[in-house]
Amino acid sequence: MIRVLVAHDTYLLRSALAALLRRESDFEVADAGWPQAGEAARSLDPHVRVVDADCPGWRERSGAFAAGDGSSGALVVLTGGGKPGNVRRAYEAQALGFVNKDRSPDRLPAAVRQAAQGKRFVDESLAMEFLQAADMPLTRRELSVLSLSAEGASVTEIARDLHLSNGTVRNYLAAITRKTGARNRVDAIRISQVAGWV
């Protein structure tokens, strides 16, 4: 039996994903929300963990996975197409499986079985996202500025938070707008959110 832990922010959707996986007779499936998912992974000792990359809970915690959070289980990440930021975050968290949510649901059990054997599973329909993920347009500092701006922080607030001058923050915001091919700051935020960079 392959022990699988499904983590998703919403109760209904993680129950639904678990119902889908329970149709496989060789899977033993549990599910958890964030932040309980880390604890569940430690106590259940799953062979495979399945996470939805669109969950804010996962985005906040993917760094802990990358650093090794003390829990076990190979990682399979679900993402829609057009979100290279999700692919990059999953890659940095050492995911073995990359499943496209827009494609046939048959891929998910296949990815789980591969990951349980320590083998990589990459949905070939995500090839473009991998290329774009390798070619991330923004620096780490620019991402910090953009994240704060997307939360509604003003130039002065961003400058204070990151210990920068207002002029430097404005330069970063101008660089972000140029690099993302955006029309203006709001457009840069929208483009980066759609791509999953922030």
Next chain:
Amino acid sequence: MIRVLVAHDTYLLRSALAALLRRESDFEVADAGWPQAGEAARSLDPHVRVVDADCPGWRERSGAFAAGDGSSGALVVLTGGGKPGNVRRAYEAQALGFVNKDRSPDRLPAAVRQAAQGKRFVDESLAMEFLQAADMPLTRRELSVLSLSAEGASVTEIARDLHLSNGTVRNYLAAITRKTGARNRVDAIRISQVAGWV
């Protein structure tokens, strides 16, 4: 047997929701993505249609439901908490069922059975969202301005699209920022998107 049609933007999640509903022995379940969901509803003639309010595909089409799109079936809408805009859109589309995605998945089959009998099902945990939905802070015109702004349009572009002067658009944006209790325009967009208004 209750015929149920599940509509969701992503293939994997609608398959998962369908798997969850198929555990009920009195349900006959089909699923479809947008824009096929309207056509599927006409050919399958479902008793109940289940839609996820967070799907862009639903947001774009909820107006057609409200106007009666020629398809049949009582409407059950899934939403997370804190999204009064979703509740309002569902109400305007004459939904019978309002299910909180953050609560137990047992509510969904109960809502489907109620809706199949033409009865309303409202998750009591959504009470606050109903109150807020009744008290929508923005006018229709302000929502149009905000939607264009959220897509990255400049003041000049918004003015041209809506046949307004630049000054009028700036006044609308200032009113939107004030009414949503936001710090600035980016914050107003963020707050309105979280609430599901745009």
